[in-house]
Amino acid sequence: MSRDQMFIAYMKAFEASTKHLGACTACQNGQPCTEGAPIHAAFIARQDAWNKRIRAERKQP
Secondary structure, three states: HHHHHHHHHHHHHHHHHHHHHHHHHHHHHOOOOOOOHHHHHHHHHHHHHHHHHHHHHOOOO
């Protein structure tokens, strides 16, 4: 996946997560609902992948 594609996927996952969080009263206490859990997990996975790539590019731990 190109750097641009990875960043776009990360931002789309962020958007989906924040959109769901803003509309879901069950997700307000730090415990995602059944529907929100995979959305938030996808965002966290994309965020981790992006941060790992950036650190590797900068050669930081």
